Amino acid sequence: MRPAWADIDLGALHHNLKTIRTQAGKKRVLAILKANAYGHGLSRIAQELQDIDAIGVARVDEALQLRNAGVTQPIVLLEGFFEAKQIPVLAASNIQPVLHTKHQVNQLLQADNLPQAMRVWIKVDTGMHRLGLNLEDVERVYTQLKGSRNVVGEPVIMSHFACADEPAHPQNQVQLARYAQAVKVLPESVTSMANSAALFASLAPDYDWVRPGLSLYGISPFPGGVGRELALQPVMNLQASLISIRKINQGESVGYGAAWTAPHDTWIGIVAIGYGDGYPRHAPQGTPVWINGKEYPLVGRVAMDMITVELGPHMSAQLGDTAQLWGPDLAVERVAETVGTIPYELLCNVARRVNLHYIDGHDVSGLGEVS
Template identity: 70%
Template sequence: MADLMRPAWAAIDLAALQHNVKVIRKLAGGKRILAILKANAYGHGLQRIAQALSEIDAIGVARVDEALQLRNAGVTRPIVLLEGFFDASQIPVLAASNIQPVIHNLRQMKELSQVDQLGDTLKVWLKVDTGMHRLGLEPDQVVSAYQQLLDLPQVNDHPVVISHLACADEPEHPQNERQIALFASILEQLPPSSTSLVNSAALLAQLAPQYDWVRPGLALYGVSPFATKTGADHDLKAVMNLRASIISVRQIKAGEAVGYGGYWIASEDTYIGIVAIGYGDGYPRHAPEGTPILINGNIYPLVGRVAMDMVTVNLGRRLSVKLGDTAELWGAKLPVERVAEAVGTIPYELLCNVARRVQLDYQ
């Protein structure tokens, strides 16, 4: 058994990914899909996920280095840089690699207009702030910015006009209606253009017209953006199964303490399992007592402090777990949404934080 023991790994279920794409395609009703793969494809591995999504129309990332990593890996599909270029020096790099920046402020407009000797022209996306107040031009700047971009010799096509909803994960929130109406009124002032508004939550809730491009991130990975739901409620399947081996099982007497600080004290005689995963792997250090961990089909509570390489689990008085068994920290049988709820965070953070030392096994 010992030779089968491994520290933390994540089994990445590519069949589940393909299933989720089908569900998304149906919801998208024939619109094009910009798959959001930033932050290492939400922890699932940028390159392999991009390669697995070979039928997807385009890929969205947040950083130039993520886009270049994909180009270097031979990915030829359109890549959209969601925050655009951070500095004018990046513009020729984007043009040379056919990476499409989102233009979201006047500084980027100016830098783009001033760059010369661009060997290749750029396709750009134009972001308008309809109420999130994070990125995007003001609604009254959009018409002239759109025209300026059209007139620039550096730009080769009509910009795709996009915005982002602040409250799509709360479908009843009045902010959604306001943003959707404002986006529609801005589009009325522009020549017919390609457009994009919805993320996973807006798509799953069918909150707004899909426009020409839908932009799912979380749903691709089989996870629900809604606080009270899991992916299964939308017929989605979890892609990441985060696992680790039980590397020690020990008997603890009532009154004995476990782990750093000794703050968890057994109230009765019990067995404790030591799982080979910790905050060094991205498992949240602040996970409280009772955070669920699945072993052999049963949920056990985490006890004691999360350490860098280990967590401790209360296996109870009657032992049905042995050294070398596998624990699931989240995945198909223990939704990451439930773990996020126990930890007081969102599933996005848990997935993105999975550390590079966690081996990704593609299945």
């Protein structure tokens, strides 16, 4: 019997990248691997994506972890540097910052004695109003950066959709129009607009780079959708063993707060996963758990190390059987919807104590990068 672990299906990862490349045509792919590759293990996923055009992360630490692991692909730092002293560190490791404030731009322009000039991305705010330069500043900043000794190559001009997961949302057209305006004056510039949802909804067909995150892991970015509908396969299979099975009588309650009471005599299975592993504590009664080819309802409160499921009065499960919390038989999209969150959050929250087992074809490598 084992506590929680996650099989990471590298075959599915490669399949998803192929689907993304088919969808993207000739566009270059910036694979988004921030937040520990959405819970799938940053270094190992990066090592697997040998022929990717670039890897995107959010934190300097994540970028340096990749370089320390021997990852040589181009790395883009999506939020750029937070302090000027990080600039030479990034330059030395050949990490490409996204510049989204004038402050960052000035810090880079003023930096002295960088070990080498850097490739940079410029983020323009087209309506998300989170990160990004104002439209009217883009041309000047682009020209300044192109003229700087600290910058090499053509800056990529990027923006990010607020509502791509709702393709018909009017905000998408507003953002596209503003983006077109920003890049029109810079005909040479390299462009990037689409995350997974925009890519699969063909919202920004004309631009050079796509930036898929969730779809790489086989998950649909569209509410109510599942990856399979987009020819994607889930990469993560989160599992745990059934460590106890017990009979309880009608009227007896289960777990903290006595939150669930058996409506009839029944069997309860205790599964070795809890919120300490990243399983959502607010999962309601009835959240599906997959055991031996069948769904069973979660009952009672999620605890730190275990959950309880009702196996029913005519139970056939055995001690040591494997429960799947989400994966190929139980879509994380569905679990997320039941729990009232998004698949991104469930995947990113998988805790460090959950061992990741990388499956290469049919072979369980058991490398178990502890993420």
